[in-house]
Amino acid sequence: MTSDLCYSFQKIASWVWERIELAQTSGLAFSEETITETILLDLATRHPTKVKIKAFNKTDEGVNGSDWEWWIGQAGSWFGMRVQAKRIKLPAETFAPLQRYGIKKGSTIGQIDKLLSQAKNDGLNSAYCFYFVSKKWPTLRAWPVYNFIGGGPISPQGCLVADATAVKAVGKDSLAALAPICVPWHLLVCHCAGGKFNSGSPADAGGGMLRTSRQLAASLLKVDDLGDAPDFPPRSELPSHINYLREGSDGLGRLKDADPLRGYAKERGLKGFVLIDTSESA
Template identity: 30%
Template sequence: MEDLPGSVVGQSLCHTFRALSARTFELQAHDYFDGGRLVPHEDDLTRRNLTDLIRLHQRQIRSHRFVAAEEAKNGSDWEWWLHSGDFGIGLRVQAKRAGRGGAFKFDAPAGSTGRSQCDALIQTADEEGLIPVYVLYNHRNWVPLSGLGVADCDHGPGQQAHLGCTIVSARIVQARLDHGKKGYAPVRNQSVPWHRLFCEGPVDSLHGLDAAAFRFERMDREGAEAVQRADEAAAAREAAAAAQEARERAAPGIVDDRPYFRYETLPREKWVSMPSPAVAERLRGSGEAFDDGPSSVRWPFTQMVSDEFEGADAPQRYRLPDYVKDLIAGREIEQPDERISWVVAMDLGEGQDESS
């Protein structure tokens, strides 16, 4: 499983991303079956994936790898620039591989800073005007709740192996960490197979860079909304607990049988009210409306990467920083940040796909 199949040569970016996912998926499967003895570290998976991506798309991609980058200070692995000419968008990326049981170490500390790697990743990205994302390396213990259709694109139906590499907004992770949620199955189920984000297929009237920028900007916006909703839900729970404590002080011994609310980070349709049996019976008798159980699940990533532009504002393009323009021009660059291990610039301008 070290080498990609020869059939990938000369194919589109989407095909290459699919092949990289499949290889990562199988390498990760060794961890699932052999207890981690044969699986490379996430840095090695990243190196293999980026090296082959660059090798197979030399006309579209320029990169520079910095040795001994101080990753621990901000938990960031690389900068990924998507551009057309001198304009584009930048991503700040960290890779995380799923352990044998499917867990990710999102809450690992960022060196001696006292911050989590997730907080450091987001803070650094926000300071630089980049979009913070995680690349997740998955294996055989996961099938999305919505099925394998999430890996379908214009280049054909998806397979489970195409879930080997997925991308999720770092803000989705932050929304869970900030409120003490340790289960990360929802995070993975809200991630997007990375070939779909880079697929050359259009988003309504958008193509190339604009299509990719639209997908990533929507992902970041959804993540920010998740953080806001998580904060609002936490504040509501605290207020409800304080009110209940006040009632108990005023009238000791009275049991509160009001409906309680369980909050799930995303999407809003998953917010569920679960009344106690006594309250449910009373509401049925009164004719009041209430939720009798969990609402149907509609995961957001199918919406994120849908092919409908939905009339939203056009994605933003930003002028590339000088060091990225130097990289694209083939000039030597200095390390812009001692914590960056790679800078990768991918040309998504019209006609740049090597399969065209």
């Protein structure tokens, strides 16, 4: 875990806040797909030895997913997540129809349920990354304000992470309802939470963030708990397809043969893969 990655994550979050606001003023869509691709490209360009990505666009035969598979950690300890991004809708400040998206007549299985089940099937934790800007909430150094979350040299606004089980339990789509169960995304790679999420291990940080999200939701809903979190703790070895990305590419995923990753993504409806490797040798 390095200070340069921490700085980049915070700077990107501020950029997302500013750009969504500017896009709204200019009448541009600036979709979550565009935001995700831009910030991942930026991370991989700035940190080519630590951040590796491989994405598949709509021209890649049979690969047309929207979720990303993320792995973060270092040699001997890796944490995996299936992540879905959502961009705030203005001026209502909602992510609707998040809770009911994909539910059709005669079916109760929506996108959020598919995220949970598909992640579980692959031994991954499920999470949301929310891109947002707000005029209804005060501009603060950290969002939301909890006594265990520290600020930083750059505002961490713009990108929030929440456990998908916690999001489903809340059952609402508004920023006001979801922000209290979210954690600023930079805490994946920063120490400013005072040890709340980790003791130096980025894999532990990922699990700690999702665990905290569930705890916040349980407190908000006044229930005892929402089950174990993370569902899948850090593992000692990367899965073979991610190890292939780790060993066979530069930061932007230029591989001699992308078929192992393409086939995996096609089967699971994934947009692509992200590896954040904080090993000393990376």
